[in-house]
Amino acid sequence: MNQMSIKKTLKRGILFASVAIATFFLMQYLAGCEQGKSVTRSDFLLDTFVSITLYGESDESLLAQPFERIEALNTTLTAFETGSDLGLIKENAGIQPVVVSDDTYRIIEKSIEYSKSSGGYFDVTIGPLVDIWGIHSPETKEAPAPEAINAAKAKTDYTKIILNPADQSVYLTNAGMAVNLGAIAKGYIADEVMAVLKQEGVEHALINLGGNVLVMGGKADNTDFGVGVEDPRNPGNGYLGVLSLKDGSVVTSGDYQRYFVDTAGKKYHHILDPFTGYPADSGLIQVTVVAKASVDADSLSTTLFLLGLDEGLKKVEAQPDVEAIFITNENKIVVTSGLNDAFVFDEENYGDTYTLERR
Structure with missing residues (x-):
């Protein structure tokens, strides 16, 4: 690096x-x-x-392959890299399905299971809310406007993810939706390593x-x-x-x-x-x-x-x-x-x- x-x-x-x-x-x-x-x-x-x-x-x-796996998954599963699976899924929300890698498909499939079992408290489509709040390292700033929060919340709904195992594609049915794996990605990567x-x-x-x-x-x-x-x-x-x-x-x-x-x-x-x-x-x-x-x-x-x-x-x-x-x-x-x-x-x-x- x-x-x-x-x-x-x-x-x-x-x-x-x-x-x-x-x-x-x-x-x-x-x-x-x-x-x-x-x-x-x-x-x-x-x-x-x-x-x-x-x-x-x-x-x-013995540590070479594990770190190579981390770096590969970092590129595949991050929402910040241009052209990443998650970026393409977001860009094509409400437009068309996106064929993704094995890892992306498996982790989203697993995330939907958790979303269901939690009654929606764990929601892998929380991306719009994460983006609007923009909470990273400690700082001083103001909270988003209630109208912006409600608009982002309306785009958060894991039931609107369509997975197609035939071509390993992911489709978010509504424009503006986005997948965020922040609450699961490191766990998935640790298991893979x-x-x-x-x-x-x-x-x-x-x-x-x-x-x-x-x-x-x-x-x-x-x-x-x-x-x-x-x-x-x-x-x-x-x-x-x-x-x-x-x-x-x-x-x-x-x-x-x-x-x-x-x-x-x-x-x-x-x-x-x-x-x-x-x-x-x-x-x-x-x-x-x-x-x-x-x-x-x-x-x-x-x-x-x-x-x-x-x-x-x-x-x-x-x-x-x-x-x-x-x-x-x-x-x-x-x-x-x-x-x-x-x-x-x-x-x-x-x-x-x-x-x-x-x-």
Whole structure:
């Protein structure tokens, strides 16, 4: 990546990078520097900090294909590249279907499944709302006009996507519609990268895509990886506790990751509710999801944040192999039953700030 590209990426992804770097170094510390041989490669991709560490390996060439896969998917699945699949789908909305790559078709197909199962809270056609709000790194600006928000909301409807498996095409039936994969792409990419590593015979790995974490096989000594759960009230500067995990994915969504503040001091975060058109007001400030597949953890972290605590708990309880840690705006941490042994809360440093409830 050339210097100009890095600067462009950093400008849009600096907050994600700082969060991801902090998470990464905590995990590296917990993994232990003397746990035997390992190889690591890092870069700025996907608008964030990306790192892959292989444990019990010393061959750096094993990291070449995984990073090639990330770069290829970054080009294919991004909404910002001219001529990308998503760009062409948007340009041809209401006009004609667009034949897309295998990856684009699969991820949109998967996104529709999540849209249906979430009752529309996860909506892959939220692109117009994302565009009108334009929430990236923290800044001061004004919210869009209500008329503009309502107009964008009217173009958000996953039921108006038509997929044709015969020619692998995607069609948005109404002009102005757009697909946005921001709530699922990193999870999909992490799973694809892990598939490459398994094909290469790797048995112990840690993938960190801007805080989307996917691990395999535990550390080389067969002990668990440790993944820090960030303090949403002081992001980048502390961890409420640590999750222990040998296999699976950990993904967090929070209201502190991307936001802006208007001149009156009101904060607007990036997790948008497709039903209201505004940032979610669900009573939650952070949700951490643990699942086998990163694509599931990624999509669910957004869905649960939108649903709120009560409905979010019902959603988790209805799904096998999914667990979560909810943090409310009243500083209550709710941990689902499957994580009771895996999550260690830092009572000494955070017991006076947060109350912990285990289900």
